[in-house]
Amino acid sequence: MTGLGTLDAWVGRTIGVGWLPTRRDLDAYQLRCLNETIGKARVESPFYRSLAGWPETSHLDELKDIDRFPLTTADDLARGDPSLIALPLRDAVRLVTIPTSGTSGRQKRLFFTEADIEATVAYFEHGMATLVRPGSCVAIAFPAERPDSVGDLLMRGLDRMGAIPVALPVDGPVEALVAALRELQPAAIAGMPVTLGAAARCMAADGGPPLRIETALVSADSVSPSFRTALAVIWGTEVFEHWGMTETGYGGALGCDAHDGLHVRETDLHIEIVDADTGRVLPDGSEGEIVITTLRRRGLPLLRYRTGDSGSIAESPCRCGSVLRRLRLAGRIGEPVALGDGKRLRPEVIDDAIFAVTGVIDFLVEFRSGRHMVVGLVTSDPRTVDEVRSVLRSHPAIGPALRAAGIDIAVEIAVDPPPPPCRKRRVLGVEHVA
Incomplete structure (x- = not known):
């Protein structure tokens, strides 16, 4: 495996430095993008234009100054009155409606522009290059039929980096999934833990021929130690974890060879950890709620959005050499x-x-x-x-x-x-x- 060197190089090109970025380069880029996003949101988003608690001075002199701004919640997004959207609806190419836990009868509606979709495909292209070789067959165990769905965007990113993505039948019985995997013989696989765990255990129990899968990208749910062990024993697989949600533009943070936290997609996201009860920003190393601010999304910017997920930011540099900040996940807020x-x-x-x-x-x-x-x-x-x-x-x-x-x-x-x-x-x- 190649570690995150490929991803760091892409980050450097994306933020405009043309070389492997330093932490100072990333902080300067994020500060510039935050000020642009805050300015646009305040002027063009009806929600942020009317939001109470907005500071008198919107300009940030330092990244930490963002804690002066109020938090945005899933309920704000679901309510949509006033709307968070900062563009005419005719400019949106993708509308996603998803349920909101704990919000009776309401759903979150998110809009993405062509630029938003392209940013996600580029992230998947370069992120997957850290665990998949060009020419490798990659089984996609996410729904991929709908254009611009997470499965579709992942397949487009893999295709760009020279891999061969193939969608698996995930809407039927697990036996059909296992049969497709045996026929495909992929070098890598991507999907949710429940999906991959069920396929691996079914394959181990049915008496059929074994299968070796080198790497697995696992996303959309928590990854347990017993799941990692099962994939390692049954398929010989090295598991790479990914964190993301629709609100992050699907991509959010990706694990590396060190398997010590997930490197944040800092081209598009600024992340804070806050106390879930008070909203107070916590220092690196402290566990709390993950809060995101989008950096390049112009259609539906999210400022200090509470994700409902728990985690912490690693205090020390990663052994892989990447300068991207690392997110350590700790489950879902509010679900014990x-x-x-x-x-x-x-x-x-x-x-x-x-x-x-x-x-x-x-x-x-x-x-x-x-x-x-x-x-x-x-x-x-x-x-x-x-x-x-x-x-x-x-x-x-x-x-x-x-x-x-x-x-x-x-x-x-x-x-x-x-x-x-x-x-x-x-x-x-x-x-x-x-």
């Missing part, structure tokens, strides 16, 4: 499972414990009537039911928490039809707390 009496469990802990059982292909977790944790397994071995039950009861965090809250564990084979493999993993039927 409330068990009662102040006791909580993070969904990522449950996910890691269950998927660590080798017979598990896929699973669903649901809390029923407040006192029953029901795990529905997809497995080819009925003995897996007892193994999962035993693992959950003996787990040092899960077992005591459930017993203290008076919650019993039921593990069963999931009824037909099995859950679709292309999805995020969520714990159902529970109260979430911030």
Whole structure:
């Protein structure tokens, strides 16, 4: 693998320095872009034009001065009154509507221009070059049929860098996905953890020919240690994590060979970490809510947008040599499972414990009537039911928490039809707390 040297070189060209950028180069570029974005948003976006709490002086002298500006929330984006859009709708080439958790009946609507789409394709082109060689076949396990969807943009970026992207059938049973992978024999794969984990475990259990996949780009959900281990054992895969969301223009931060945090897409995003309760900016190394400000997006700029994800900025330089800041992810804000009496469990802990059982292909977790944790397994071995039950009861965090809250564990084979493999993993039927 090539590390992030290729990406840093592209960043240098993109920000206009023509060489490998220094931290000073990046800070100067971000400061210039922030001032441009703030000025345009205040003049052309009805939302930011009327936003209360705007400082008297909009110009930033230093990057840290951005904390003078108010935070933007998903509810602001979903409400859309006044609109955050800073261009005529005729200039938008892509409209994305996505649900907003905790906002009843509302959806976030995001608009992208041709320039926004091009920036994302370029990021995917150069980011994927750090883990995929030209000429390599890359299996895409994201939905890619819709133009300008994340799967489509990723395939366009891979095509530009000389790889051969092929979309997998992700809207059917996992067996169809496995059959396509065996026929394709890809050198790399990209998809969500649930999708890739189910495919790998299904392949390991069905008695068919094994497959070797060198690298995997995993995005759109948390990555557990047991998932990494499964892909390494079954496919011999090195997992590279990616963080992004529709609000970031899909691309956001990418892991490197050091596997010690994800390098931020600093050509297009300024990132802060804030206290989720107070909104106060936290120093590097402290865990809090990830807040983004878009740098080059002119159609729908986002200033200090609360992502709902938790993480921290690494304090020390990366071993790979990149000067790009590193984001360490820590799960989703507001989604610990409330068990009662102040006791909580993070969904990522449950996910890691269950998927660590080798017979598990896929699973669903649901809390029923407040006192029953029901795990529905997809497995080819009925003995897996007892193994999962035993693992959950003996787990040092899960077992005591459930017993203290008076919650019993039921593990069963999931009824037909099995859950679709292309999805995020969520714990159902529970109260979430911030």
